[in-house]
Amino acid sequence: MNTSxxxxxxxxxxHSQLIFEYTPGQFVGTNYHITEVKHISIESVDCxxxxxxxxxxxxxxxxxxxxxxxxxxxxxxxxxxxxAKVGQIKPYQMDAPLKIEYGNNTFHxxxxxxxxxxxxxxDLIIKLSLDQTDCKAKETCGVPxxxxxxxxxACSPGSGCC
Numbered sequence: 001m002n003t004s005x006x007x008x009x010x011x012x013x014x015h016s017q018l019i020f021e022y023t024p025g026q027f028v029g030t031n032y033h034i035t036e037v038k039h040i041s042i043e044s045v046d047c048x049x050x051x052x053x054x055x056x057x058x059x060x061x062x063x064x065x066x067x068x069x070x071x072x073x074x075x076x077x078x079x080x081x082x083x084a085k086v087g088q089i090k091p092y093q094m095d096a097p098l099k100i101e102y103g104n105n106t107f108h109x110x111x112x113x114x115x116x117x118x119x120x121x122x123d124l125i126i127k128l129s130l131d132q133t134d135c136k137a138k139e140t141c142g143v144p145x146x147x148x149x150x151x152x153x154a155c156s157p158g159s160g161c162c
Contacts, residue, residue: 001114003057004094007083009117009124010076016124017073020061022102022112023128029104031067034079036060037086038101039093048137055096058111059083063104076124100128 010018020028038058045051086092103109112128119125135141 001098002094003092003096003098006098006114007080007092007094010080010083013119013124014075014077014080016076016119017122018076018079019073019123019125020100020102021125021127022100022107026107028061028102029063029068030070030073031064032061032074033064034059034074034082035062036101037083037090039090039096046136048140050137050140052136055093057092057096057098058101059098060101073123100126102128 020032022028036059038056038060040056040058041053042056043051043053097113099111099113101109101111110130113131114126115129116127117125118127135143138144
């Protein structure tokens with residue numbers, strides 16, 4: 001999902017509680033805050049010497065230890081206001097992919113992709129997922145595009161990959 005799509009979804013549900021499901025059945029606590037919005041520019045070189053560049057928007061969530069047990073989640077309208085204020089200071093690249101950065105005591109900090117969302121009468125649930133790493137130079141590495149990477153065979157010493 002890109003930045004524009006995310007902001008549009010929030011705008012369509014301004015009075016909902018904004019809930020993030022970071023893994024199936026596990027939700028960011030009601031005590032979360034949006035602590036940072038990152039406008040990231042990435043310049044990369046893959047293992048086949050291919051270069052890429054792109055931009056991303058990353059919204060960081062943090063659970064306040066002082067607000068454990070809080071009854072309600074942040075309203076979507078508050079998130080819209082936070083993102084609007086950020087956009088006035090640092091304009092968004094609206095077609096940039098958007099990620100949610102989150103971690104807690106039982107879930108390692110990760111940048112998660114928005115897989116889907118669900119809207120109920122009172123809640124907007126943003127369903128997040130992890131992406132696995134992948135070889136971007138499959139042709140150079142001799143790995144068929146649809147093959148699942150297996151550590152034992154792919155990019156092994158002497159294979160010409162990575």
